[in-house]
Amino acid sequence: MTVVNGKTFTAAPPQDEFPNSVFGAIIGSLNGFERLERLSKLEFLDLEYNRFNNKSIVSSIGHLSSLKSLNLAYTGLESVTNIQGLSSLQNLVFLDLSLNNFSDSIISFLRIFPSLKSLNLAGNRLKSGIQGLSGLENLEFLDLSFNNFNKSIKPFLRIFPSLKSLNLAGNRLESGIQGLSKLSNLEFLDLSFNDIGNSTLSSIGDLSSLKELHLDGCGLRGTFDIQKLDALGNLKVLSLGGNRITKVVDSRDIKIIRNLSSLFLDDSNGDGRSSIQLELLGAYPFLKILSLKHNSFKAGIFAQGLCELKHLQKLDMSYNDLSGTLPLCLANLTSLQLLDLSFNYFIGNISLSPLGSLTSMHTLQLSSNLFRIPISLLPFFNHSKLKHLNCHENEIYADIDVPTLTPKFQLRTLDLSGQGHGGVFPKFFYYQHKLEYVDMSNIKMKGEFPHWLIRNNTKLYTLHLPNCSLSGPLQLPIHSHVYFSDLDISDNHFNGSIPTEIGVCFPSLNFLNLSGNGLTGSIP
Template sequence: MNWTIFNNNFRQIIRPITTLKKLSLHNCGLNGTLHDQGLCEMVHLEELNIGYNTLRDTLPSCLANLTSLQSLDISSNQIIGNLSGLCEMVHLEELYIDNNTLQDTLPSCLANLTSLQSLDISSNQITGNLSSSPLKDMTSLRVLRISNNLLQIPISLSPLYNLSKLKEFASYSNPIYIETMPHSLTPKFQLNSISLSGYGYGATFPRFLYHQYDLHYVDLSDIKLNGEFPNWLIENNTKLGGLYLSNNSLSGPFLLPTHPHMNLSVLDISINSFSGQIPIEVGAFFPSLWALNISRNALNGSIPSSFGDMSLLEILDLSHNQLSDEIPEHFGDMSSLISLDLSHNQLSGEIPEHLAIGCLSLQHLVLSNNSLEGPVFSKIINLTNLVSLYLNSNNFIGKIL
């Protein structure tokens, strides 16, 4: 189709179709401005998707004519200005305007959208402080995504405590700060998902997390949290599937929950300062892990053989620690393993033969910078799916072939 012709005739095409309730022009090559498209005449629209085009300019005030609109997707265009052009759309339930060039603070009239349940304004240039934004008054919100902006976010999330329906909060790459006056209030929400990854300055775990019991996904990476491993967070949330704590300032031992956690599938505590030994029962307490990354810490001692109990584990990274002794023979019981990185430790002995017999799915094996020895290639000849193999800086002997 000639999209230039389509764009030039778009107004003529849709003007007669005043009965339309649902319209999707997602990724259709639309260009020009929203003012040019004739959309404001389609007063019966309930759903409109014009995402992933090259529409530009500000949001026209005539969008207020679309009084029946419940879902609006303008994501991934070149929209500028602010959101004030949408403040009259009081029946709107879903608004996706991420990946544009919106600027300024959020207009106070945004609180007029009392039916709004899902809002995504990620990847714009929106400024201001969450504490003074209209978001704190939008009590119908269930999903709020504000990542990749210039919003100041208090780590307590206290401005959102009245949003009792909120289930998902995503705020990657916003500046996070610690409030000078601590809050003793308890949030009204019970989140399923929280992403507070960004750049912060050495806070402790926010208190509101101690009152969350329905979390499925938690990402608190890159905000320089200090304190110990939050085993309480795992204990309190039996449905937790993913926990990401990478690149913080956490220290102390790697603590297990009181009881085995049957749903945790991804755990990333890399780039912290955890020390001591890996608990010997780690495999029994996290039997459903799919990926485990505890690299770049200060863990020492032997690698527990209970890793072999993790029959679902596909990715294991223990690199850049101070682990010693031999690689456990039980590693060969991890039949699902695809990637194994044990590099930059103090491991000794030979590669266990059972590893080559049991881990036939292995594609990436990294054992460099240890003190491993003995013949090597006779031990891995069965690993026919290997794509990358790093054995440098060890004491292996024998021929390549």
């Protein structure tokens, strides 16, 4: 995370934040790389994910004295010797050396960059010596995740009083962390994937400026008393996934609940079998994102205040044990933009469900349930914002009477694969012009190959229609479609020959399955 020109970024700032910038994508040695030295006004240079055979290349960068942002992530660097040529870059504000192979010796070297505000050393071999960064008084964003600091980092956190963002995820930290309380300006903290346990909550509780807290997979067990974080009145995002929490204790009267906008409790079953107990979901009045996936929740979760979250925009309840029909109170969640109910045991006809009222949705995931879904998609015709619909592995059926209506949606991706008899090829497809991915596998339909579907959707790249009972000759669109790359029409009843112009029509085709048909003649 970094700040450039008054804007905050969690990774390298985008190119347009620097009028003079270069992005690199080079493998091997760079003959003529020294020509970069002529770019005397260059401020932004991104060379991440390159593998330099000649490490002396980096020394050429040292002549770019105007550089403010340098990204050398995952470039095969492994020692101070490789980057000594950077010592003249005294204007550096952003430096990313993550996913390399540096050891502790790199830390004291970095003190030569006094203007640094953002430093990313994630994914190296660091173990100790963090006190060597004490001279970087302007440092606001520090990422030390996925190293091996263990206990060695704890006493030295206080040397960074200006820090706004600290990522210590994936180290081998244990128990409480000393020095955190001194970071009074901290707004982002990630302690995920350590084994610090419940005792850490007391050391976090004084960080009154904190806006985002990640404690995923960090050994939290038993009852999680959210009131211990009550001093975090500015907290917006709380992520507690991958722990063994059995119960979340909360109250409508505490500050943290009133301001929280995102709550993640993924994979948090207390004993791996029974679901986590949530007392007052309705007590989070401004919650916009709620993720409860991969737990063992049953239908009772809806009675715990879930339907009271009228500001909710994203709800993920996938991979649970939810069953029965969808509760009608879901219609209250009119702000929902993304809803994921996949991999549960819901039943019922979608036409009679509250989903028809949720017209703000752009993404709806219903895969691997027991819903009955009309192939016309009539219940969603008023969903003008709907872009992605996944109904894989449900029962698709043909509507008896479908009124002549034009759907308001323009889908990008559609998956209706699974089982069912859909009657004639769905008419709503005639009104779609922005499709990119379509899968109707194993849905029995009447009709010929829908070449017009490819013609009308110029960015379509995947079309799967295997085992759909389609028949007739294989007619292709007239014009070339350069995005189209994946076609499966196996196990149908197509006849005649393979069109000779198939290579011209689909020049980017890399997957083609025509098996199980009645095609004759030669292969073009």
